[in-house]
Each structure stands twice: as structure tokens, then as C-alpha cells.
Amino acid sequence: xxxxxxxxxxxxxxxxxxxxxxxxxxxxxxxxxxxxxxxxxxxxxxxxxxxxxxxxxxxxxxxxxxxxxxxxxxxxxxxxxxxxxxxxxxxxxxxxxxxxxxxxxxxxxxxxxxxxxxxxxxxxxxxxxxxxxxxxxxxxxxxxxxxxxxxxxxxxxxxxxxxxxxxxxxxxxxxxxxxxxxxxxxxxxxxxxxxxxxxxxxxxxxxxxxxxxxxxxxxxxxxxxxxxxxxxxxxxxxxxxxxxxxxxxxxxxxxxxxxxxxxxxxxxxxxxxxxxxxxxxxxxxxxxxxxxxxxxxxxxxxxxxxxxxxxxxxxxxxxxxxxxx
Amino acid sequence: xxxxxxxxxxxxxxxxxxxxxxxxxxxxxxxxxxxxxxxxxxxxxxxxxxxxxxxxxxxxxxxxxxxxxxxxxxxxxxxxxxxxxxxxxxxxxxxxxxxxxxxxxxxxxxxxxxxxxxxxxxxxxxxxxxxxxxxxxxxxxxxxxxxxxxxxxxxxxxxxxxxxxxxxxxxxxxxxxxxxxxxxxxxxxxxxxxxxxxxxxxxxxxxxxxxxxxxxxxxxxxxxxxxxxxxxxxxxxxxxxxxxxxxxxxxxxxxxxxxxxxxxxxxxxxxxxxxxxxxx
Numbered sequence: 001x002x003x004x005x006x007x008x009x010x011x012x013x014x015x016x017x018x019x020x021x022x023x024x025x026x027x028x029x030x031x032x033x034x035x036x037x038x039x040x041x042x043x044x045x046x047x048x049x050x051x052x053x054x055x056x057x058x059x060x061x062x063x064x065x066x067x068x069x070x071x072x073x074x075x076x077x078x079x080x081x082x083x084x085x086x087x088x089x090x091x092x093x094x095x096x097x098x099x100x101x102x103x104x105x106x107x108x109x110x111x112x113x114x115x116x117x118x119x120x121x122x123x124x125x126x127x128x129x130x131x132x133x134x135x136x137x138x139x140x141x142x143x144x145x146x147x148x149x150x151x152x153x154x155x156x157x158x159x160x161x162x163x164x165x166x167x168x169x170x171x172x173x174x175x176x177x178x179x180x181x182x183x184x185x186x187x188x189x190x191x192x193x194x195x196x197x198x199x200x201x202x203x204x205x206x207x208x209x210x211x212x213x214x215x216x217x218x219x220x221x222x223x224x225x226x227x228x229x230x231x232x233x234x235x236x237x238x239x240x241x242x243x244x245x246x247x248x249x250x251x252x253x254x255x256x257x258x259x260x261x262x263x264x265x266x267x268x269x270x271x272x273x274x275x276x277x278x279x280x281x282x283x284x285x286x287x288x289x290x291x292x293x294x295x296x297x298x299x300x301x302x303x304x305x306x307x308x309x310x311x312x313x314x315x316x317x318x319x320x321x322x323x324x325x
Numbered sequence: 326x327x328x329x330x331x332x333x334x335x336x337x338x339x340x341x342x343x344x345x346x347x348x349x350x351x352x353x354x355x356x357x358x359x360x361x362x363x364x365x366x367x368x369x370x371x372x373x374x375x376x377x378x379x380x381x382x383x384x385x386x387x388x389x390x391x392x393x394x395x396x397x398x399x400x401x402x403x404x405x406x407x408x409x410x411x412x413x414x415x416x417x418x419x420x421x422x423x424x425x426x427x428x429x430x431x432x433x434x435x436x437x438x439x440x441x442x443x444x445x446x447x448x449x450x451x452x453x454x455x456x457x458x459x460x461x462x463x464x465x466x467x468x469x470x471x472x473x474x475x476x477x478x479x480x481x482x483x484x485x486x487x488x489x490x491x492x493x494x495x496x497x498x499x500x501x502x503x504x505x506x507x508x509x510x511x512x513x514x515x516x517x518x519x520x521x522x523x524x525x526x527x528x529x530x531x532x533x534x535x536x537x538x539x540x541x542x543x544x545x546x547x548x549x550x551x552x553x554x555x556x557x558x559x560x561x562x563x564x565x566x567x568x569x570x571x572x573x574x575x576x577x578x579x580x581x582x583x584x585x586x587x588x589x590x591x592x593x594x595x596x597x598x599x600x601x602x603x604x605x
Contacts, residue, residue: 018501018503018504019501021501021503021504022501022502022503024503025419025502025503025506025507026415026419026502026503028411029411029412029414029415029418029419029420030415030419030420030425031411032407032408032409032411032412032414032415033411033412033415033416033420033425033426033429034425034429035408035412035473036412036429036432036433036436036473036474036477037428037429037432039436039470039473040432040435040436040439042447042451043439043443043444043447046446046447046450046451047443047446047447047450049450050446050450097342097346098346098349098350099346100346101342101343101344101345101346101347101349102343102346102347102350104339104343104346105343105344105346105347106347108343109340109343109344110347118347118351120595121350121351121354122347122350122351122354123591124354124588124591125350125353125354127527127587127588127591128354128357128358128531128584128587128588129530129531129532129533129558129583129584129587130531130533130534131531131533131558131561131562131580131583132357132361132531132580132583132584133357134562134565135361135561135565135576135577135580136356136357136360136361138565138566139360139364139565139573140356140360185350185353188350189350190438192350214328216328216332216333216335216336217336217339217340218332218335218336218338218339218340219332219335219336221339222339239438242438242439243438245440246438246439246440246441246442246443247440248440248441248442248533248534249533249534249558249562252562253565253566273440273442273534276442276446277442277534277537280446280449280537280538281537281538281541293446293450296442296443296446299440299442299443300439300440300443303438303439303440304435304439307434307435307438307439308435310438311431311434311435
């Protein structure tokens with residue numbers, strides 16, 4: 001009798017301490033989860049707060065002004081914004097077709113045994129630290145561009161009707177074109193990984209129906225696979241764009257840190273991230289430092305919007321696949 | 326039935342393009358790795374691991390940078406991994422199906438790709454500015470902030486892969502939820518969670534931008550976490566951008582060691598993952 005009572009007491013005691021421990025455990029994990037929210041919110045707020053002096057001083061002129069004149073304390077963000085957008089655009093022009101090609105190769109063409117190793121090799125492109133891309137870009141790729149590619153471009157396209165101004169100028173290797181190409185290589189693995197995943201997830205009956213109707217494999221890709229996975233592919237492109245916009249070290253090495261606005265892609269320029277990396281530790285006045293943080297704020301807001309769009313598009317395809325397969 | 330020539334040609338062109346795209350991607354990988362290997366192997370000397378970073382124009386090593394990087398990565402890991410695992414546990418287990426978990430999961434994915442330079446500036450604003458000087462501690466904290474989203478994502482995914490029967494079996498035995506999580510689920514997902522942490526370490530080992538404004542750099546030996554601290558990525562950055570040949574050589578040596586370390590971790594993770602999943 002006593003023994004059962006004692007056992008009962010121990011058991012309820014256990015359960016009580018279990019409940020308290022449960023609540024504690026729940027609380028700890030929830031706090032950690034909230035920390036993730038705090039991290040994003042804190043970063044955005046602190047950038048807005050740190051950049052307030054620049055925003056107050058320059059107002060909307062901050063984003064439309066070309067001048068970045070440190071001695072005169074004039075800070076306009078147009079050149080870095082322009083450089084960021086142009087290099088990211090070049091990156092996407094290169095990376096999107098290549099990534100889709102890689103995804104197609106890995107889902108339909110490559111011999112089965114080689115798919116895993118090739119996919120890993122492409123993923124390794126994303127593992128290489130960006131500073132290595134930067135060093136390679138500065139010491140190997142920029143000289144290569146200056147010797148072999150840019151003289152040809154300015155010679156053959158420099159005087160062309162509309163695109164001529166894009167390719168005129170001295171072949172110095174460092175500039176927006178080189179930076180854009182390096183960025184393109186860096187975002188290939190991100191877009192290719194998503195594209196491959198969704199290509200693999202296209203329901204087999206859809207493809208088989210196309211085969212039964214006599215489609216070639218190219219027609220299956222262009223009329224079945226791509227339309228079916230369109231939102232995910234666009235999501236992947238936005239993901240790559242988000243990466244390209246915020247990429248810092250690789251661009252810093254090969255962009256030249258020049259605050260001049262020029263139409264030519266062969267000329268040095270600047271990007272938001274590169275300007276911050278190059279100048280922040282040298283910023284000696286409050287306004288200078290605040291202007292750089294204001295740049296970071298703009299970059300952060302834009303990448304957050306781009307990445308949110310990417311995530312929403314990718315969620316959509318997941319739901320679609322969840323329903324149909 | 327013969328396929329018209331135009332369609333056949335389109336098919337062949339598309340496939341040639343896809344093969345070339347893959348060759349194009351692999352080409353850069355090998356070019357970059359080859360450059361790093363060739364330049365780095367030539368620059369490897371024993372003094373790399375025994376001497377400090379030199380002043381311009383003289384030879385030396387990277388010992389203080391290796392030490393600083395090691396300490397900051399380790400400290401970043403100690404701060405970031407527990408928070409990441411706990412948050413991932415909330416998303417997959419204790420907060421499953423709650424609105425908070427859905428929001429955090431969404432935000433976390435965005436943080437995964439957010440520019441790391443902004444994280445560096447954020448830590449600058451809240452730590453460096455408050456303390457009044459750059460420090461190894463701020464650097465470690467910045468690395469932890471980069472690590473957290475990676476660990477959150479992989480922990481959540483690893484726990485989701487544990488079959489529900491395991492949870493039910495635990496509850497049926499009368500185990501409280503926290504013991505089910507810590508004694509059954511963590512054990513089942515252990516290798517996958519560790520894999521995620523290793524991937525995160527590989528990522529923060531190469532991060533440069535967040536260290537520029539937090540740990541800065543230090544030419545001399547310093548084990549003081551409350552002072553600027555040397556680290557491999559920032560040394561590579563400064564030395565590669567300098568006009569001195571000796572510094573370029575050291576930068577390549579650092580780049581080689583860093584790349585080898587990061588690729589080794591990545592390949593290790595893949596081998597572990599393959600072993601763990603037991604197929605392919």
C-alpha cells in the first residue's frame with residue numbers, strides 16, 4: 001500500500017518536474033527562434049539609425065547625386081547603385097542560361113553515374129570563399145580580360161551603332177564587365193541547384209505524355225518542363241540576384257573603386273558593397289560614415305525585397321508540386 | 326515517323342548548349358582551383374605556420390592570422406551553434422504549425438542569402454561602437470550571426486526527417502516532450518545536425534566582409550579577444566590589394582590553406598551525408 005502510494009507520488013512528482021522542464025525547454029527554443037527575427041530587424045533598424053545623418057543631410061538627393069566627394073563632404077550614391085545594378089545584370093545574363101543548361105544536362109543528358117559528381121562539382125563553386133574569387137579575379141582573370149577579351153570587344157563592338165559606348169575605352173581588365181562575369185560564375189551554383197531540383201520534380205506523366213505525342217527532348221523542356229516550373233525558375237533567378245547584389249569581396253577586388261559614372265562596361269566603377277568594404281575603416285567624419293551605412297541600408301532593403309520575392313515564388317512551386325505529385 | 330529536320334536541329338542545338346553550359350561551369354571551378362593550387366603550393370613554406378605577418382617588404386608567415394581565425398571561428402561556433410540548434414528545434418518541434426515558426430522559417434531563409442557585409446556593419450554598430458574599439462570578440466560575434474541561419478535551416482530539416490513514429494513511441498512511454506526531443510530526436514538526427522554545423526563552419530571560415538569592421542586586423546601576435554585580431558581572410562584581402570610581392574605571395578599561401586580547409590570540410594560533409602543516408 002505504502003509502496004504504491006510512494007510510487008504514485010514519485011510518478012506525479014516526475015510529471016510535474018517534467019512539465020516545468022517542458023515549459024523551460026519550449027521557452028528556450030522559442031527565444032532562440034525570436035532571436036532570428038531580432039537579428040533581421042536589428043540589422044535593418046541599426047542601418048536606418050546609423051544612416052539617418054546622411055538621409056537627413058542629403059534627403060532624396062542621396063540616391064540621385066553622382067558626386068562622391070570626400071573632402072567636400074558631398075556624398076551621392078548614384079554611382080555605387082548604378083555599379084551594383086549593372087554588375088548584377090551582367091551576372092544574371094550569364095548565369096541564367098548557363099544554370100538552366102546545367103540543370104537540363106544533369107536531369108536529362110548526363111549519364112546517370114556522372115550526375116552526382118558533376119552536381120557536387122557545381123555546388124563546390126558556391127563553397128569557394130568569395131575572397132578567393134576576388135584574388136583570382138584580380139591576379140588572373142582581369143589580366144586575361146585585358147589581354148585577350150577587352151581589346152577584341154572594343155575593337156569590334158566599340159564603334160557599333162547602339163551598343164558601341166558599352167564597349168569603348170581602354171582594356172584595363174578591371175571594371176564592370178569583369179566584375180559582372182565573376183559575379184555570374186558565383187551565382188551559377190545557386191540558380192542551377194534550384195533549377196535542377198524542380199526539373200527533377202516535374203511529374204513523370206507530364207513528360208511521358210509529351211513523349212507520346214512525339215515531342216523531341218528540347219520540346220519537352222521548352223513546352224512542358226519550363227512552363228511547369230516557371231515560378232520556381234523565376235524564384236531561383238531572384239535568389240541569384242539577391243546574392244549578386246550583396247556580394248562584396250569578389251567585386252571589391254575587380255571593380256576598381258572608382259566613383260565615376262561611365263557608360264562603358266570596360267571602365268572601373270563601384271558597387272554599394274565594394275564602397276563600404278573599401279572605405280568604411282577610413283571614414284573619418286560622422287557624415288562619411290553615416291553615408292556608407294545609409295548605402296548599406298539601401299542595399300539591405302533591396303536585397304530583402306528581392307529575396308522575399310524569391311522565397312514566395314519558391315513556396316508557390318512547392319505547394320503546386322505538393323498538390324500534383 | 327521521321328521528325329522534321331528543323332525540330333531535330335533545335336533538339337541537337339539545345340543539347341549541345343546544355344553540355345557546353347556544364348563544361349563552362351566546371352571550367353571556372355578548375356581554373357580557380359588550379360590557380361589557387363599552383364600559386365599557393367609555390368608559396369607554402371614552414372615559416373608560414375611559425376612566423377607572424379611581416380611589415381611591407383620582408384618575409385614572414387601567417388601564424389597570428391591562423392590563430393585569430395581559429396579562435397574566432399571556434400567562439401563563433403560556440404555562440405552560434407546552440408542558438409541555431411535551439412531555434413531549429415522550435416521550428417521543427419516545439420513551435421511546429423505555429424505562426425511564429427512559419428514567420429521565423431521564412432525570415433531565416435532570407436537571412437541565409439542576405440549580404441554578410443550588412444551583418445558586419447550591424448555588429449560594428451552594436452558592439453564596436455559601444456565598446457569604442459575593434460575586437461576579436463566582435464569578429465566572433467559577427468561570424469556567429471552568419472552561422473545561425475545556416476544551423477537553423479539544417480537543424481529544422483534534419484528533425485523533420487525523423488519519422489513521427491519515434492515521437493509517438495516516446496510519448497507512449499510517458500516521456501515529457503523535452504526528453505523526447507533531447508534523447509530521441511537529437512540522437513536520431515545527430516549526424517545530420519552535425520553536418521549542418523560543419524557546413525556552417527566552412528562558410529564562416531571564408532567570410533571576409535563581416536570581419537572587416539569588427540575584428541579588423543592585427544599585425545602582431547595577440548591572443549586578446551578584446552583587441553583587434555588578425556585573421557586569414559582580412560590578411561588575404563589587405564595583402565592581395567597591396568603593391569608588395571612578398572605580401573602577394575603570403576596572400577596566395579593563405580588563400581591556398583583557406584580553400585583547402587573549406588573544400589575539405591565540404592567534401593567531408595558530403596561523404597558523411599552519403600554514409601548517413603545509406604543510399605547512392
